[in-house]
Amino acid sequence: MAPVRFSFEQLPSFQQLLSFEQLLGYLILWIGIISWLRWLTQEQKIKEILFDCDNTLVLSEHLAFEACAELANEILEKHGKSDRYTGPQLLKEFVGQNFRGMMVSLQKKYGFEIPEDEFNAYVDRELGKVVETLEKKAEPCAGATEVLEKLYKSKKYGLAVVSSSALSRVQASIRKVGQDKFFPAEHVYSAATSLEKPTSKPDPAIYLHACKEIGVEPSQCVAIEDSKSGATAAKNAKIPLIGYVGAYDEKEEIDRMAKMLTEECGAITIMYHWNEFFDCLEKVEQALA
Numbered sequence: 001m002a003p004v005r006f007s008f009e010q011l012p013s014f015q016q017l018l019s020f021e022q023l024l025g026y027l028i029l030w031i032g033i034i035s036w037l038r039w040l041t042q043e044q045k046i047k048e049i050l051f052d053c054d055n056t057l058v059l060s061e062h063l064a065f066e067a068c069a070e071l072a073n074e075i076l077e078k079h080g081k082s083d084r085y086t087g088p089q090l091l092k093e094f095v096g097q098n099f100r101g102m103m104v105s106l107q108k109k110y111g112f113e114i115p116e117d118e119f120n121a122y123v124d125r126e127l128g129k130v131v132e133t134l135e136k137k138a139e140p141c142a143g144a145t146e147v148l149e150k151l152y153k154s155k156k157y158g159l160a161v162v163s164s165s166a167l168s169r170v171q172a173s174i175r176k177v178g179q180d181k182f183f184p185a186e187h188v189y190s191a192a193t194s195l196e197k198p199t200s201k202p203d204p205a206i207y208l209h210a211c212k213e214i215g216v217e218p219s220q221c222v223a224i225e226d227s228k229s230g231a232t233a234a235k236n237a238k239i240p241l242i243g244y245v246g247a248y249d250e251k252e253e254i255d256r257m258a259k260m261l262t263e264e265c266g267a268i269t270i271m272y273h274w275n276e277f278f279d280c281l282e283k284v285e286q287a288l289a
Helices: 014-041 061-078 087-094 099-110 116-137 144-154 167-176 205-214 228-236 251-263 274-288
Strands: 048-051 158-163 188-190 221-225 241-244 269-271
Touching: 048 205, 061 087, 061 099, 061 116, 087 099, 099 116, 116 167, 144 158, 144 274, 158 167, 158 205, 167 188, 188 205, 205 228, 221 228, 228 241, 228 251, 241 251, 241 274, 251 269, 269 274
Parallel strands: 048 158, 048 221, 158 188, 221 241, 241 269
Antiparallel strands: none
């Protein structure tokens, strides 16, 4: 075998090296373009984002429960019950339920029954009190409006509100904090108003109704919920869940709710502040990939 001869003349010139680097740069550019086109054309797993309203988008629960505590105590007194509730006590025991659901729970707990016409009159009175309060005092959850604006501008996902509260209460809340512009009016759903038979969370009926009306499968959505009842409704509707605990004040309560939303309600991830939303959404999309 003839010996292999080597000379420095065989090395590429500076100009050739430059051409090679340019070629490599173009190759990397094309790989990036192909990857981007593949991402752009691949089927999107999540198509709709379903937001709870009370204490998820809008800090409204404490206002609402303060407004209805007086009415709840009036009902208890009328039926000979000595217990009385403050707004925070009602909130702790019945968070995530609408007034109708809360009244059903109170009747079961204390063993009395309210006639239907009287029951409906109480519901109307409570709604009037709460809407009036929210129109004056409601504030957004920190960072929620900024996230909604980014999502709205991106046009990548559909946006809807899915709440247990009466429609007029939800509308008053999101209108007061300037979030109504991000949601089509027909995509604001209320378990108390939108359903043929009012059914509060944790029943999944309102979520299933919203999915049907929007035209998406539950698996194509992600829900954001702060309460056990709301998270259970999403879970029972088989909707992937982000648990939100940013509206709770005490660290002990935040930790307790984060654990409960994860272990009992199947939340894929927990969001402590709305500035974590896009990271949480990415985790959900990765989990569904």
